[in-house]
Amino acid sequence: MNTMETSEQFLMKTYGRQPIAVQSGIRGVCTDETGKTYIDFGSGIGTNSLGYCDADWADAVYKQVRTVQHTSNYYYVSVQAELAEQLCTLTDMERVFFGNSGAEANECAIKVARKYSFDRYGEGRGTILTLQNSFHGRTLTTLAATGQDVFHKDFHPFPQGFVHAKPNDLTDLHEKLDDSVCAVMIELVQGEGGVHVLDPDYVKVVAELCQERDLLLIVDEVQTGIGRTGTFLACEQYRLHPDIITLAKGLGGGLPIGACLVAASCADVMGQGSHGSTFGGNPVVCAGALAVLSRVAEPGFLDSVQEKSVYIREVLESCPEVESVSGLGLMIGIRLKTMSAGEILAAAREAGLLVLTAKDKVRLLPPLTISKEELDAGLEILLQILNN
Numbered sequence: 475m476n477t478m479e480t481s482e483q484f485l486m487k488t489y490g491r492q493p494i495a496v497q498s499g500i501r502g503v504c505t506d507e508t509g510k511t512y513i514d515f516g517s518g519i520g521t522n523s524l525g526y527c528d529a530d531w532a533d534a535v536y537k538q539v540r541t542v543q544h545t546s547n548y549y550y551v552s553v554q555a556e557l558a559e560q561l562c563t564l565t566d567m568e569r570v571f572f573g574n575s576g577a578e579a580n581e582c583a584i585k586v587a588r589k590y591s592f593d594r595y596g597e598g599r600g601t602i603l604t605l606q607n608s609f610h611g612r613t614l615t616t617l618a619a620t621g622q623d624v625f626h627k628d629f630h631p632f633p634q635g636f637v638h639a640k641p642n643d644l645t646d647l648h649e650k651l652d653d654s655v656c657a658v659m660i661e662l663v664q665g666e667g668g669v670h671v672l673d674p675d676y677v678k679v680v681a682e683l684c685q686e687r688d689l690l691l692i693v694d695e696v697q698t699g700i701g702r703t704g705t706f707l708a709c710e711q712y713r714l715h716p717d718i719i720t721l722a723k724g725l726g727g728g729l730p731i732g733a734c735l736v737a738a739s740c741a742d743v744m745g746q747g748s749h750g751s752t753f754g755g756n757p758v759v760c761a762g763a764l765a766v767l768s769r770v771a772e773p774g775f776l777d778s779v780q781e782k783s784v785y786i787r788e789v790l791e792s793c794p795e796v797e798s799v800s801g802l803g804l805m806i807g808i809r810l811k812t813m814s815a816g817e818i819l820a821a822a823r824e825a826g827l828l829v830l831t832a833k834d835k836v837r838l839l840p841p842l843t844i845s846k847e848e849l850d851a852g853l854e855i856l857l858q859i860l861n862n
Contacts, residue, residue: 494512515827583694775842786804809834
């Protein structure tokens with residue numbers, strides 16, 4: 475049996491896999507087992523922030539895996555401590571907890587918010603307000619936090635304590651912010667929900683209400699963080715300093731990591747035994763993350779992300795089939811006039827380009843390091859399909 479046949483027989487059918495068996499990759503291009511190459515505008519759903527097998531990233535991971543690959547969190551590890559310091563410095567946050575995914579980071583954020591409220595106000599104030607069309611993970615708790623019914627239908631009963639408000643609707647927000655709420659959790663760009671950007675005025679009011687009512691503001695930057703939107707955090711574009719920020723995806727450069735960062739307001743909420751993770755803060759993953767941070771912090775790096783974003787938008791908006799382009803930075807959603815996102819995904823794959831979908835939109839999350847040549851080649855394929 476080949477790779478696809480073996481996978482179909484032995485793996486749970488939880489993914490709508492494309493008929494590609496990826497064998498290798500370099501920079502913004504991957505190769506399948508038949509030798510066919512693809513320009514990758516999806517970067518592992520935003521995880522391969524430096525593209526495939528970046529040399530400095532690979533060297534850092536290799537060096538660490540030859541030093542110590544894992545040890546318990548009962549002990550201190552220098553590479554984990556260094557990553558924690560750099561993340562807190564770059565985000566102006568106080569402390570961080572490391573897990574293995576965005577869902578784990580969001581689970582930690584939910585626990586911090588509820589414990590913060592319980593410590594101050596006691597029982598009866600544990601509701602987290604999230605937004606309709608949001609996505610916060612696939613564990614039962616983060617599914618409950620997710621404001622999309624399509625993810626809920628098969629897994630009841632869910633953990634309680636979540637209310638979903640309409641995004642950018644202040645009337646609905648005020649109606650649902652009752653005395654049971656302890657925190658508000660938002661994505662500044664709803665990625666899985668269709669690459670929808672929250673209105674800055676709405677976010678400003680959310681932050682003010684949280685401040686007035688002693689509610690923790692949680693910003694899920696799992697997909698928007700680590701330079702994806704053209705700033706290190708999307709929060710920076712909203713002049714926002716929340717109580718909790720969650721990160722994952724692009725932070726590891728392709729290795730599994732989640733991070734829950736907390737501000738001074740709740741830096742000491744979680745004590746010994748209140749949370750944990752066997753693999754959280756794994757030394758090899760931390761070494762990869764440090765290599766990512768080093769690259770993203772280079773002078774001009776984030777400017778280049780913004781420049782690529784502007785260029786992609788200009789190219790797409792000149793196409794008659796494109797109705798609108800949404801998103802920030804290299805997190806782009808394309809609404810089409812007559813074609814479906816699914817047919818574009820399939821046609822692009824056949825032509826040697828990998829894209830993603832989000833609801834009814836084509837979604838692009840190319841590596842932050844994608845070259846001009848790779849970008850032009852991928853956009854040429856996409857335009858040929860859209861202009862057909």
